[in-house]
Amino acid sequence: MSRVSVEQKVLSENDRIAAELRESFQRHGVLAVNLISSPGSGKTTLLEKTLAGAPASRRMAVLTGDIQTDNDAQRLARFGFPVRQITTGGACHLDARMVQKALDGWDLDALDLLFVENVGNLVCPASYDLGEAAKIVLLSVAEGDEKPLKYPATFFKARLLVLTKTDLLPHVPFDMARAKENARAVHPEIEILEVSCTTGAGMEQWSRWIELNTAS
């Protein structure tokens, strides 16, 4: 019996495709962001507000992942920006191959910004690099401030945390300071925004974050 060293990433094939995507996004000057959260944290709503508030000249598009339906794509298509649905047929996350396939035939030169809305799931999507420039994790105040500690992988890998539904704060036992502390315990450099899509509070900071990162 002999022990043979292998030393390769389990997801090396996904990582290979993600590297191709990343190179392609950079070459075409597209900022790709990967939105991750539990189901119901407000990914689609945040995108709706973002698209609704953007001038028609904004060169952006959305890929939206769903296990079963195209509800989200229908919701997002109303705003006139290109939207494509990825239906995973049971898979609980998007992988790089699905993104590559969904982008087939799309002219990346016509885009500056691509939102990839992952399947609602705070665990599995963290393992799959999609070639994005940044992962963005959403956490709604209705979910609880301990979530960063319970699902550290996603918070560790996200550049930005968007705390959503802040208009509900008076009604839920969510400690904003503790939530941020927990997120920073997992990922000290994580950037944090607070947003309410209902009142519009924080939407300006969100738009500015996107603008700033698109330009860089």
Add this chain to the structure above:
Amino acid sequence: MHELSIATEVLEAVRREAAKRPGARVQKVGLRVGELSGVSEDSLRFSFEVLVQGTDLDPLALEIERSTGDELDVAWLEVEDA
């Protein structure tokens, strides 16, 4: 839930390595799974067992070494040479 996909990738890596060693039998595969990898060890073990059962790789043992980062690696194989 994605541990089934992860286990599938692990077995593909094992088969690729085995193909380089005709006649040899892979007895055990060693994985490195980080605390921040987002992978549940229990689900991964379960998926692995289900996928190996009744195949040419059966019985293939799995050893998981935990680490502190986001590692998710096939680290080594134990091989019975032909």
